Amino acid sequence: MITYKKFLVYILTPFLFLFVFAGCSAKSSSGKQVNDIHSQKNRECYTPGLGDMMSTVQHHHTKLWFAGINKNWELAEFEVNELQETFDSISEYHGDEFDVGKLIPEIIKPRLKETANAIGKKDVVAFKEQYRELSSGCNSCHETTEHEFIKIKAPTQPAFTDQEYGVEVK
Numbered sequence: 346m347i348t349y350k351k352f353l354v355y356i357l358t359p360f361l362f363l364f365v366f367a368g369c370s371a372k373s374s375s376g377k378q379v380n381d382i383h384s385q386k387n388r389e390c391y392t393p394g395l396g397d398m399m400s401t402v403q404h405h406h407t408k409l410w411f412a413g414i415n416k417n418w419e420l421a422e423f424e425v426n427e428l429q430e431t432f433d434s435i436s437e438y439h440g441d442e443f444d445v446g447k448l449i450p451e452i453i454k455p456r457l458k459e460t461a462n463a464i465g466k467k468d469v470v471a472f473k474e475q476y477r478e479l480s481s482g483c484n485s486c487h488e489t490t491e492h493e494f495i496k497i498k499a500p501t502q503p504a505f506t507d508q509e510y511g512v513e514v515k
């Protein structure tokens with residue numbers, strides 16, 4: 346004969362387990378949710394600093410030179426576009442720092458446009474001339490923003506030796 350007390354134990358025990366495990370899994374899943382929110386937030390909030398973005402500018406600036414002098418106009422056009430985009434991001438995310446949001450359209454944008462024109466004409470002499478103008482634009486902004494100790498010039502050797510700069514001769 347099942348007593349009323351035993352009956353209660355049989356009936357209630359599974360519910361008790363359910364309650365405990367449900368509680369645990371709810372806790373761990375909400376813990377995971379919190380982690381997800383954190384990593385998502387970090388991803389959304391992470392913006393490279395102005396100096397980091399300038400390092401990106403430097404990469405494209407140096408590659409642009411070897412693309413241009415090797416008459417790899419497709420790569421040169423790509424690099425000049427990357428420079429435009431990076432300066433746009435700098436304006437967007439760091440416009441207030443050292444007033445760069447105002448200085449970029451004044452100093453560097455017109456020079457980038459002229460460089461792009463020389464590339465469009467596939468003219469090495471004009472390219473070299475505009476590259477010098479572009480680099481002097483970099484320096485003029487570094488002076489204006491009291492970073493005159495950062496001096497940019499045309500590179501003498503490729504910094505990235507794992508990339509072909511010339512056009513493949515078939």
Ligand code: HEC
Pocket residue numbers: 394395396397399400402403406443445446448449452453479480482483484486487490492495497
């Ligand atoms: C609108 C102004 C402005 C222009 C234009 C500009 N820069 Fe800068 N650049 C700065 C400022 C300001 C810093 C200092 C950033 C900091 O304080 O972290 C800087 C820093 C740098 C650095 C130092 C990063 C490092 O860690 O060594 C390099 C390299 C650099 N710029 C390259 C360039 C090149 C190349 C160009 C041109 C294609 C250029 N910059 C154009 C304002 C400018």
